[in-house]
Amino acid sequence: xxTLHVKYEDQKIIVCDKDAIxxxxxxxxxxxxxxxxxxxxxxKAARGQDKNIILxxxxxxLFTFKFDYLWGGAELVSDGADTGYDIKGRWFKPGTRxxxxxxxxxxxxxxxxxxxxxTIADVNISPVMVMATIYYHIYTSGSKTRSVLxxxxx
Numbered sequence: 001x002x003t004l005h006v007k008y009e010d011q012k013i014i015v016c017d018k019d020a021i022x023x024x025x026x027x028x029x030x031x032x033x034x035x036x037x038x039x040x041x042x043x044k045a046a047r048g049q050d051k052n053i054i055l056x057x058x059x060x061x062l063f064t065f066k067f068d069y070l071w072g073g074a075e076l077v078s079d080g081a082d083t084g085y086d087i088k089g090r091w092f093k094p095g096t097r098x099x100x101x102x103x104x105x106x107x108x109x110x111x112x113x114x115x116x117x118x119t120i121a122d123v124n125i126s127p128v129m130v131m132a133t134i135y136y137h138i139y140t141s142g143s144k145t146r147s148v149l150x151x152x153x154x
Contacts, residue, residue, distance in 0.1 A: 002123055006109075006116035006134060015118065015134060023131050025138070032139065038131045045135055053139070055132055062128065065136060074136065085129065087136045096137035098129055109137040 005016050013025040015038075023038035032053070036043040041057055048054045052074075053065040063083055065074040073088030084101035095110035106122045107130050116137065120130060 002120040004118040004120065004130070006118060008115075013134075013138065015131065023127065025131070025135055027138075034135055034139070036131045036135055038127045041128065043128065043131070045132075045139075053136075055128075055135075057128075063132075065132075072140075076132075087133055096133060096140070098125070098133040107133040109134055111141075 002017065004022055007014050007016065011026065013027070015022040015024060023036065025034050025036050027034045033044070033046045036045060036055075043062070044056045045053050046056065048064060052067055055062045055065070061078070063076045063078040063085075065087065066077045067074050068088075071088075073086060076083045076085040076087065085106075086099050086103075087096060088099065089096060095108050097105045097109075098107040100106055100122075104122075106120070106125045108119045108121065110117050110119075116134070118130065118134060
């Protein structure tokens with residue numbers, strides 16, 4: 001198990017593993033689209049035609065956050081097929097979770113004090129999926145989470 005901490009600094013949402021930078025996110029002015037930096041990759045989260053968010057690397061779609069507008073959360077879909085991953089909340093448990101096809105928690109992002117604490121329960125999970133979970137948590141929490149990060153950790 002691994003724990004990351006999220007802070008806001010220099011107009012970036014920075015994800016740290018102890019003292020090392022794991023990655024960072026820069027939201028565009030619309031606070032929907034963002035650029036995610038992780039493991040030397042630059043990813044772009046942008047709204048698609050159907051208002052779902054598409055995560056791309058070098059203009060190639062990695063997957064789409066297909067929103068469940070009734071229950072919240074998102075199914076991750078690639079080329080129209082379910083990847084087996086979902087990002088969602090759990091009843092009576094805090095945070096946003098990346099789950100696998102067996103509904104097992106892989107990544108958990110929880111508000112802690114004036115920031116976020118991210119637990120990686122499966123150390124084999126891709127850093128791209130970790131950053132996608134953090135992006136989704138901040139995006140769906142809207143301005144509330146961004147304002148807490150900016151005020152408390154800036």
